[in-house]
Amino acid sequence: MKLKSPISEYRVQLWTRRIKNFWLDYSHNKIGLVGLVIIVGFVFTAVTSPWLAPYSVEEVRPDALKYNADGYAVPAWYPIFFPATANYPPQHELKLNWSMAAGELPQSLTANGSGRSFRVYYDANITGSSDPVEAVFVSKFEYPYKYMRIFEMQFTYNPRPESFVEIRRFIAGKWRVIGTTGSMLWKIEFELVRPDNATFPFWDNNWERNKYVNPHALPDFSDDATGDTITLISSDRTLPPKLGYEAWETSLMTAHLFLKPGEYLVRAKITFKPPDDIPVEEAAGSIEISNFDVEIRGRIHGLLGTDAFGHDVWSQLLHGAAISLLFGISSAAIAVSLGILVGVTAGFVGGAVDEVMMRIVDILLCIPVLPILLVLIAVFGYSLWYLVLIIAIFGWQGLSRVIRSHVLSLREMAFVECATASGASKGYIILKHIVPNVLPTALASMVLSVPGAIILEAALSFLGFGDPLAPTWGKMLQNAYAFGAFSPTNLALWDILPPGIAIVLICMGFVFLGHAIDEVVNPRLRRRR
Amino acid sequence: MELLKLQNLKMYYGTLRGDVRAVDDISFTMEKKDTVGLAGESGCGKTSAMLAILRLQPPNAKVSGEILFQGKNLLKMSDSEFRKNIRWKKISTIFQGAMNALHPTLRVGDQITEAILAHESRSKQEATEIAGKLFDLVGIGSERLDRYSHELSGGMKQRTMIAMSLACNPELIIADEPTTALDVIIEAQVLKVMKELQEKLGLSMIVISHDLSMIAETCNKAAIMYAGKIVEFGGIVKVFTEPLHPYTQKLIAAFPSILGSMRELASISGFPPDLLSPPPACRFHPRCPYAMNICRKEEPRYIEADQNRYVACHLVSR
Amino acid sequence: MGFREYLAKRIIVSFLVIFLVATLNFLIFIVYPADPTRYLLDPQLARTPGLVDVIRDQYGLNEPLHVKYVKYLGNMFSFGILPPHFGYSFQTHDFVANEMAWRMPLTILLLGLALVGNVIIGIPLGIFAASRRGTKTDVAVIGAGLFTYGVPTFFVQLLMILFFISFVYQTYGIKIFPAGGWISYPNPEGLINVMGDILWHMALPALTLVVAGFAGWALYTRNMLVDALTQDYVATARAKGLSERTILFKHAFKSIHPQVATLLTLSLPGLVTGAIITETIFGLEGVGKWYLSSLDRSNPDFPVVQAVLFVVATLVVVCNLVADLLYGVLDPRIRVGQRR
Numbered sequence A: 001m002k003l004k005s006p007i008s009e010y011r012v013q014l015w016t017r018r019i020k021n022f023w024l025d026y027s028h029n030k031i032g033l034v035g036l037v038i039i040v041g042f043v044f045t046a047v048t049s050p051w052l053a054p055y056s057v058e059e060v061r062p063d064a065l066k067y068n069a070d071g072y073a074v075p076a077w078y079p080i081f082f083p084a085t086a087n088y089p090p091q092h093e094l095k096l097n098w099s100m101a102a103g104e105l106p107q108s109l110t111a112n113g114s115g116r117s118f119r120v121y122y123d124a125n126i127t128g129s130s131d132p133v134e135a136v137f138v139s140k141f142e143y144p145y146k147y148m149r150i151f152e153m154q155f156t157y158n159p160r161p162e163s164f165v166e167i168r169r170f171i172a173g174k175w176r177v178i179g180t181t182g183s184m185l186w187k188i189e190f191e192l193v194r195p196d197n198a199t200f201p202f203w204d205n206n207w208e209r210n211k212y213v214n215p216h217a218l219p220d221f222s223d224d225a226t227g228d229t230i231t232l233i234s235s236d237r238t239l240p241p242k243l244g245y246e247a248w249e250t251s252l253m254t255a256h257l258f259l260k261p262g263e264y265l266v267r268a269k270i271t272f273k274p275p276d277d278i279p280v281e282e283a284a285g286s287i288e289i290s291n292f293d294v295e296i297r298g299r300i301h302g303l304l305g306t307d308a309f310g311h312d313v314w315s316q317l318l319h320g321a322a323i324s325l326l327f328g329i330s331s332a333a334i335a336v337s338l339g340i341l342v343g344v345t346a347g348f349v350g351g352a353v354d355e356v357m358m359r360i361v362d363i364l365l366c367i368p369v370l371p372i373l374l375v376l377i378a379v380f381g382y383s384l385w386y387l388v389l390i391i392a393i394f395g396w397q398g399l400s401r402v403i404r405s406h407v408l409s410l411r412e413m414a415f416v417e418c419a420t421a422s423g424a425s426k427g428y429i430i431l432k433h434i435v436p437n438v439l440p441t442a443l444a445s446m447v448l449s450v451p452g453a454i455i456l457e458a459a460l461s462f463l464g465f466g467d468p469l470a471p472t473w474g475k476m477l478q479n480a481y482a483f484g485a486f487s488p489t490n491l492a493l494w495d496i497l498p499p500g501i502a503i504v505l506i507c508m509g510f511v512f513l514g515h516a517i518d519e520v521v522n523p524r525l526r527r528r529r
Numbered sequence B: 001m002e003l004l005k006l007q008n009l010k011m012y013y014g015t016l017r018g019d020v021r022a023v024d025d026i027s028f029t030m031e032k033k034d035t036v037g038l039a040g041e042s043g044c045g046k047t048s049a050m051l052a053i054l055r056l057q058p059p060n061a062k063v064s065g066e067i068l069f070q071g072k073n074l075l076k077m078s079d080s081e082f083r084k085n086i087r088w089k090k091i092s093t094i095f096q097g098a099m100n101a102l103h104p105t106l107r108v109g110d111q112i113t114e115a116i117l118a119h120e121s122r123s124k125q126e127a128t129e130i131a132g133k134l135f136d137l138v139g140i141g142s143e144r145l146d147r148y149s150h151e152l153s154g155g156m157k158q159r160t161m162i163a164m165s166l167a168c169n170p171e172l173i174i175a176d177e178p179t180t181a182l183d184v185i186i187e188a189q190v191l192k193v194m195k196e197l198q199e200k201l202g203l204s205m206i207v208i209s210h211d212l213s214m215i216a217e218t219c220n221k222a223a224i225m226y227a228g229k230i231v232e233f234g235g236i237v238k239v240f241t242e243p244l245h246p247y248t249q250k251l252i253a254a255f256p257s258i259l260g261s262m263r264e265l266a267s268i269s270g271f272p273p274d275l276l277s278p279p280p281a282c283r284f285h286p287r288c289p290y291a292m293n294i295c296r297k298e299e300p301r302y303i304e305a306d307q308n309r310y311v312a313c314h315l316v317s318r
Numbered sequence C: 001m002g003f004r005e006y007l008a009k010r011i012i013v014s015f016l017v018i019f020l021v022a023t024l025n026f027l028i029f030i031v032y033p034a035d036p037t038r039y040l041l042d043p044q045l046a047r048t049p050g051l052v053d054v055i056r057d058q059y060g061l062n063e064p065l066h067v068k069y070v071k072y073l074g075n076m077f078s079f080g081i082l083p084p085h086f087g088y089s090f091q092t093h094d095f096v097a098n099e100m101a102w103r104m105p106l107t108i109l110l111l112g113l114a115l116v117g118n119v120i121i122g123i124p125l126g127i128f129a130a131s132r133r134g135t136k137t138d139v140a141v142i143g144a145g146l147f148t149y150g151v152p153t154f155f156v157q158l159l160m161i162l163f164f165i166s167f168v169y170q171t172y173g174i175k176i177f178p179a180g181g182w183i184s185y186p187n188p189e190g191l192i193n194v195m196g197d198i199l200w201h202m203a204l205p206a207l208t209l210v211v212a213g214f215a216g217w218a219l220y221t222r223n224m225l226v227d228a229l230t231q232d233y234v235a236t237a238r239a240k241g242l243s244e245r246t247i248l249f250k251h252a253f254k255s256i257h258p259q260v261a262t263l264l265t266l267s268l269p270g271l272v273t274g275a276i277i278t279e280t281i282f283g284l285e286g287v288g289k290w291y292l293s294s295l296d297r298s299n300p301d302f303p304v305v306q307a308v309l310f311v312v313a314t315l316v317v318v319c320n321l322v323a324d325l326l327y328g329v330l331d332p333r334i335r336v337g338q339r340r
């Protein structure tokens, strides 16, 4: 059995007493308690952000392709204060269900299916006529919102001719089959009908015919007609001219299309006719329309709306906490370690070493950090951990001075002289006597240098010199500033204020905490109150 | 009439852990031309008592009781009246540690004239003349008036302080350890100056010191303080030759006397008490060789044991 | 050591530091992936054989390293004969010094306004708080000072833009401050009007710097002053029966003069930092914005970067020299080598 040595037991007692005393003093410090609460709150947020945040880091990064809603969608609670936003559409997708329009189908057409997809069959043999015949399907949906800015439509059509005719060409003295073509001509037209019956024909193809040409590998080609998936985005400049608007009037067009709440109608008109190079009786085939979806970009979204790229601000805010904390604390920790190293060495070794170190500190202290950081980043590249390092490298000078003078005074103290006299090695004295005594000061200084690091990182991000992929608060502010959050049309307060306030709050937390610790460990400062 | 009369003076420092009872119910009286020596261990509240008399206590301190100076209660005076009529004009001080008590970036001469100009309607030139005379008086030489304090030696600084304290012909000078930071030779010089001035100008002084021999040399009355209380007060000869309180006895026994016979130095066992929570009843009882039951239960009253001899001890009051 | 020798020594050391900074400044750009030919020429021309080399020759990029270094030093110091021209800018194909000559006054004006504003608001406020230690005023100043410490300057500026530009001007049409830039377009006529116009454009940026900084100055001043007020010599002054006013100004404030002077010079780096961000945010064509845009990854203009760093380093060193001398004048304890 190993006996606990009385010395180590004494040490434990000493430290428990110290910590108890520390807490006694600290808990009387109101500012300190406020700071502690703030920091604990942020730590909690940082730890739980993967679960608290509605979207993951990757989903809300500027390079993420998917939208959470429209750019600068207002927060969900905005209508309480700004009634004008009450009718904004949330992000949602309409899945259109089809049914046949009232009235008889022409004889040569039959149709089957309803709901998400339908297919229209054509057989000219039934009437023997070569006139075009059309089938109309409609889909109704309720749209109770106003002020839509962007929508996205997607549908698939799938034409399937009954048979194929060979295409022959006279090549190198011989008739050869170079492809096939389908046994029908077809046309699809879509129209949007507003509740007031205004009609907007937003998409059609001209007469088309399936054609498969393969001039080289004869006659190996597929006869399976795969359809096509069409995506229409209202913010695309191709749509407005079709409806009689100027190309840039995308928002105006959208606003006109979805002018007011009510029952809207999408009408699909499918027309067939026989091609003229085959006998009329052979003209036959079918077309399927399926999966017609309309995605409405939400203009009202979540707790804090969206940023310029349509990404959830609340999630970004939560994810930013972890990065800020990690960044601030780690760069402060590195800086403080450097500061202790230099301070203790300079103070303990003294002489020329001290002189040289303190000269270097003097010079570094009056260097403007930001311009240098900008150059270093431009030269060596952008990465969060690299930033941590260089911010730390420029952050230890002040502390090393304080530590040095502290060490100088400690060196004169009785217990250190006792240790020296009783033959303790320098390393032992530094580790056992000097370092533990400068630790409280260092702790206060570390806490106090966290805000500096956080603010510096935010400033760098804001200037576009941060890690482009890290969702930091500075980056959020940069995006807000660069992409129109301040323009009177957007006035995206939800994208400007939260990241800024978060930076201020977390920094205040550390300032208060550090201030309080400083006052507890340096009672001299208490006289300042 | 008495020059200064302290009655039940208390000064507590409010701290997070409670009140530090630095001065706890002290009373004594001094006449004009008296020089009272205030002695006691470090931390027993000597400086605090002085600060209370000068109303220079820090903001966390609470002062109560009465300080009668020429019959007027200083604690009842308004701030501006006290500042204009009492400070430096009637009561001046020599602070503990003159090195810090002089302004670092003002010339010493200006620091003296400024005190004169603040209280007396004189021209700048007259004030400078007075300051020069004072400098000559304390043996620095008026040519040093335009020096900065860091250009003076420790002894000179102390003498500058003395000169400064004399600037407005005060009725009372309180000197807080005027010689502690000085080496023996300089200390002797400063003491000589002080004694000479006392004789020449007939000063009344309170001299605070650990150094009993210095008190013996300069004072005619002695007050012995222990843990915020005055335990013994009386004429210097009586107190030093027939100490009544065990603490005074110990203190004197612990002090080497160069001229006296060689004897073993006694030490007082134990540590001075923490003024946050001083021992109950008689504060000296844990260290007192004669401690009795009553000493642990009841606080001894501060009584006049003899003519002008006050003591607070159960041994005496019984 | 006499004062002259001390001064001479300090000047020599300062010069060495500047030289060292210039050299580091040169070395760091050896690794910088900057080649003016990449964007000086349009891709068509770049394929012309020999043309790239001609341009590289023009900019002295084909010389061996030591020749480059000597030329660089020549550009920076001009061997004391000519005013330095700092080499050719890749973007303007002109001497960097020419462009700096009109940008510098703008930056100096901005920073000067900001510094003056901070000093004339912050220091009196600090004195005021120190004289009322422990009162609500004091607590408010401490709080504001701590707050300043945790608020990024650029966020304050964004808020001010949000209020004065986005709301007051663009939403309600009241033009208290211009929306950005450093001069109205078309430029006003006459020197006085031009000056007035520039000052008007500087007002909001300078104001934001003052708003973001004055409380920090106040807190510094207050803390130094309170430290001074707890010194023994202040107790002496009080015992002497001097009025609180005299104690505050003649004793306590005078004793912190050297520290205030140091604070002023040490604030220079912060000001330079502020210039970069402020000019970028408000679109002021000063040195800071120029510096930042010269660091653009795809379009770097490193002669400009080198020149700005060099000038800033020189400025900092000179300021420190001045501060040291000033300290000596203000604090008799430090006065070196002089018997009064």
Ligand SMILES: Nc1ncnc2c1ncn2[C@@H]1O[C@H](COP(=O)(O)OP(=O)(O)OP(=O)(O)O)[C@@H](O)[C@H]1O
Pocket: B013, B014, B015, B020, B022, B041, B042, B043, B044, B045, B046, B047, B048, B049, B058, B060, B096, B275
């Ligand atoms: N501002 C203060 N706040 C709290 N406690 C204080 C304060 N100033 C002094 N004390 C405490 O009051 C007690 C008396 O202090 P004081 O300075 O009067 O002692 P002293 O007798 O003058 O000692 P010394 O001989 O060392 O000068 C000490 O225990 C000290 O710790």
Ligand SMILES: [Mg+2]
Pocket: B046, B047, B048, B096, B176
């Ligand atoms: Mg004392």
